[in-house]
Amino acid sequence: MSTAVGNTIVSLPDQSTAQLPKRHYINNEYGLLSWLLTEDHKRIALLYLFSVTFFFFIGGAFAGLIRLELLTPQPDLVAADTYNKFFTMHGLIMIFLFLVPSIPGVLGNFLIPLMIGARDLAFPKLNLLSWYVYMAGGTLTLAALVLGGVDTGWTFTTPLSTHYLNTHVITAAMAIFITGFSSILTGINFIVTIHRMRCPGMTWFRMPLFLWAHYAASLLMVLGTPVLATTLVLVALERLFGIGIFDPAKGGDPLLFQHLFWFYSHPAVYIMILPGMGVISEVISTCSRKRIFGYTAVAFSSVAIALFGFFVWEHHMFIMGVSSYSALVFSLLTMLVAVPSAIKIFNWAFTLQKGSITFETPMLYCFGFMGLFTIGGLTGVFLGSLGMDIHLTETYFVVAHFHFVMVGGGLMAFLAGIHFWWPKMTGRMYPETISKLAAVTTFIGFNLTFLPQFVLGYLGLPRRYAAYPPEFQVLNVLSTAGATVLGFGYMLPMLYLVWSLKYGAIAGSNPWQATGLEWQIASPPPTENFAEIPIMDHEVYDYEWLANKTKKEVTTVG
Amino acid sequence: MTDQATHAHVNDLEHAEHRIVTPLQYFFVYIAMLALTALTCAAAFIDLKWANAVIAVGIACTQAAIGALFFMHAAFQSRLIKLTIGAGVFMFLVMVTMTMSDYISRSWGMW
Amino acid sequence: MDSALATTDPADLHAEQEHGHVSLPQHRHHFETVEQQREAGSFGMWLFLLTEIMFFGGMFLAYLLYRNWYYPAFVVGSNQLSVRIGTFNTMVLITSGFCMAIGVWAAEVRKRSLLTAMLVTTTLLGVLFLSLKYDEYHEKYELHHIPGNNFNVSMFTNPAGYGIKEAPLPPDMAQKTQVFFFLYFAMTGMHALHMIIGLGILCWLIPRARRGDFSSGYVAPVENFALYWHFIDVVWLFLYPLLYLINRHPMH
Amino acid sequence: MGLSPVLWQFLVNWLHNATLFPAEASTIAPYTDALYFFLVLMTIFGTTLVAVLVVVFSARYSRQRSPVATQIEGSTLLETTWTIIPLAIFLVVYVWGALLYFRIYNPPTNAMNIYIVGKQWMWKAEHPGGQHEIDALHVPLGQPVQLTMISQDVFHSFSVPDFRIKREVIPGRYSTVWFEATKVGRYHLFCSQYCGTQHSGMVGWITVMTPEDYKTWLEQSTSGQSLAQNGERLYASMGCNSCHNGTAAARGPDLAGVYGSKLTLTDGRQILVDDAYLRDAILNPSAHVTAGYAAIMPTYQGQLSEDGLIDLVEFIKNMQSDYRVQQTLVTAASGESAPTTPPQAAGER
Ligand code: HEA
Ligand code: HEA
Ligand code: CUA
């Protein structure tokens, strides 16, 4: 791109004239079966949207119960064993049934084919299958819950889980095992699609960053998840037959379990955050009408995070009696893996520079993400630092850290993405004012909930405590108050997004004037996505191309 | 200016010509596999101290390589597929070596 | 410079959509070309095998660790396995792999009956393997060598009593044979499970092959299944020396 | 003021307890806090930086002020800057953290030793003098204390926030941690690794006393028998002395003074005998056979509790000569009751 043509004017379209296309993927077919047997990636995305939201609120309800119980120092709302089941369910559901499949399942499914100019993912049947597998895993998790719950904590720590608990550990382990396959299938599908289905002209470096992020996350899913599967199989077998591969009394080593579990579960945290980072890239670029600052750096940092993410798992075991020398190595690698995230944050910040910024709701969520993820990530560096981790590990500091990255990062990105692509998915706009209110509410509520937990953690309050010494009450009350606000913040989008399905303003094909291919077709898109396979004849995030294009024509073929 | 030939798909990295392996070639591979099996079995009955394990694993790796290259056609696949296999082996090795780095350097007194 | 997104000939596309005479009936609409579809399929299969490497990898890691810790127990446990059956089974699997490879070739050169024959042979060999495996398992069951509450180590602490020429293990080490047998059952069990799934797919492929579904240039299912089958063989090629051949020479 | 009493109480409560940092009650605490402050500063710096960038750019380049965006490719210089600077900061954190780690986990040589056994859901402390405590630990001021810890069942974690120390207590293996208290007082002891139903009930108090008070306390709470004495009894009753008695005919090696020495094993490895090794030698003798001996020692797995093992370890540690062992042997022989090697029962379960 030459410097002469450095400026772009892209004006937002006049939405009052926008119309819904006559036929699109939603009204193409009717009836429940047409949804349950669909192979259309867009419909499957909606299936994911419903189920993921469902599980989020179940997980959220458990969060509410946790916070209620922690309002007072004594275990007076529920007994300790019930509390233990609460946080186990909360963790399992939020991680495996909500955050891991959320952005890939909903936004990835919907957008990957659209963004690369394909008619569908490479394996549509597999895609549907992966939703069913996910639902099977989810159902089994709920079964474990209904049958009486599990209280292992989401980490299934042995030998506790294998020999000392009499709750439904095997059911839960199998549920997660099954859910893992859904993740694997999604990952395979995405990788093949991104390699094989790109439209003519869509080179790797013309791909939107959303795709790079999903590509990296898919690599993690494909390489990491099977190890979790092995681990859970071994746990189930050990529990079933009373053998001791993880039990020191019988010659096994519980640390081997930790190694295997975290070999998956550390990369899993990047499975959760990378797709979110992809969302942020798209939204920031669009809302500041400017190409991403340092596209290549952002793209490669995704891959770097995925790669290095595999080398740091031992930082979850620093005080568990691992060798100090290998702890040294893993701590160093942890420091290295933090750097690509920093690169991304600064590149996004500098994308704003000299842009032409508007502050729609998705953008507000992005700002929330940047602030909160920075805090969450930097506190991760506390934990990666060997000596510091001794004091902080297994305390509320860790809880605060991962909620900052997962809720402040992952969930905020998910909401940003849902709002951003809502017009594309449904053809209608969400109501702007109230959604801004929701964004601000969640931000405030979030900080009120989790900032006190950092202090609690440094004071030494261990996590997974149903009861705690009274001097910690004040901070806990603050946190519960925050959670209430947060809960409201999350209820709001539920309500107004549903409302908007009927009453929202018609969006038109490209309400944000974004450059992605998905915005060049009707909203909601037709079942075939593209009447003709597009040709990518311009750079990604090319707002000049868009300006020229919009000058010439108003609507695209639908 | 849009040139159909600058199709994103033309780089060789991702594609390979389809090649059909003849039954005779398969047969040679088959014999080699059987021979290696016999060899590894025989080697196990000779006391070679630590080398026994190395030989066993070495032969298994050779067999696996032959199997992957010819039976599974990896030899005639695109670089992409080769890379995929490499990635699997690499990650496996990372898992093993990094986990073992903990066990080996732990002064547990068992090693 | 034309900025519109479309240039492909729409006529082509329509013909394809209404699946007229264009290409094969198996060609799915969202792929542009058959070649693309085939490559996507095989790449997907390879990625799946990648996950399988990691899946078995976890167990190999456990094996490596415990073998180093409890080497004597592993030796003794390993010597309980029958080299004869193990070696024979290895050959069986290699042969089945060979047949499968010939099968793929048959599909590619469109020899319908050869393909069917090869698939059937592969199936039979697979069944043979599994029945021998069952035999081995059954023997272990009778000897109380299945880890768990009924596990019995007396054979290892007192081999002479069983007519086995082997140095007795100290009791603490003898206990560790349970770890060996656990890994043995977990690894070969998972391997067998994969084979059973493979046999299931074979049973689905055979009638289709007989109908001639794969003898007209559309070989992807056979090809991809073959990849899976070969992969299982490869896993076995590691299991065999690691489990059966740890130390077959008498201990000094 | 119109404040409801509940709210008022809450406020008062807050003001009384508005601590942001735990007490600094050990020699390690200041070191940990120093790193913590550095990290907090780093976080504030980083977050402020990001926030300032976002706010300033948002204000300056909002659509009203900047209707036209300028497309910028990127800037290698800038990007290198924000790669190198965070990396440098993180590396400082790394080195600092690593130094702290070794400070916390490497005990000084003059530390006194106390044994801790964790089990669902209580802490048992065993002083060398034989004083036992449940969910409590009394320690003297200004004296390095090393804890040798083990769990009887699942993972637990011994955490004393006011000392900034914590270490996992794992089954099957000793782990250690040390501290030197610097302030008299009572401090929380938490189990911080999730260990089942009553995990949050597995708490206790560390009481730091002046050395004089500690001495008095020790004298008052003694149970009569020191750990080593208990161990001596076990040594005789489990029949250890039938092989380890230092006589010429002994089938097992002489254990007097073995603690702290370097042993050569049959496979040529050299091993330092520490608490963990002693424990393991009793439970898994054949895993490391001392050169010159046959692997005949039976395993005591399942026959000795962790407390018993601690007693034995403590006894062997303090065993300077075989004199008393031989004495017990003589008495035992007279009654013809020296237990022989337990038969294979242990192995055959
Ligand atoms: C989305 C999920 C997610 C993400 C992205 C991360 C990211 C990181 N995490 Fe986190 N982590 C979890 C989820 C996540 N984590 C969870 C769930 C647990 C607990 C599991 C359990 O036990 O239950 C955990 C636990 C955990 C631990 C173990 C704690 C313990 O149990 O003792 C550690 C230790 O190293 C750690 C470190 C890190 C680091 C270094 C990063 C890095 O990737 C962060 C990188 C980001 C940044 C560094 C911010 C951006 C930087 C800047 C803007 C630069 C600032 C400027 C200057 C310094 C000048 N995490
Ligand atoms: C994506 C992951 C994710 C998300 C989104 C959340 C969201 C929240 N989490 Fe969670 N959390 C985890 C992942 C997540 N968490 C994990 C992995 C653990 C560790 C588990 C373990 O230790 O094993 C954990 C543990 C954990 C703890 C520590 C428990 C303990 O160690 O004892 C706490 C305590 O405050 C907590 C609180 C919250 C809160 C207040 C929210 C809020 O953001 C949620 C807000 C949402 C709602 C409140 C739902 C909307 C409202 C309704 C459905 C109405 C009903 C509401 C009520 C009944 C009040 N979480
Ligand atoms: Cu013991 Cu928690």
Ligand SMILES: [Cu+2]
């Ligand atoms: Cu981690």
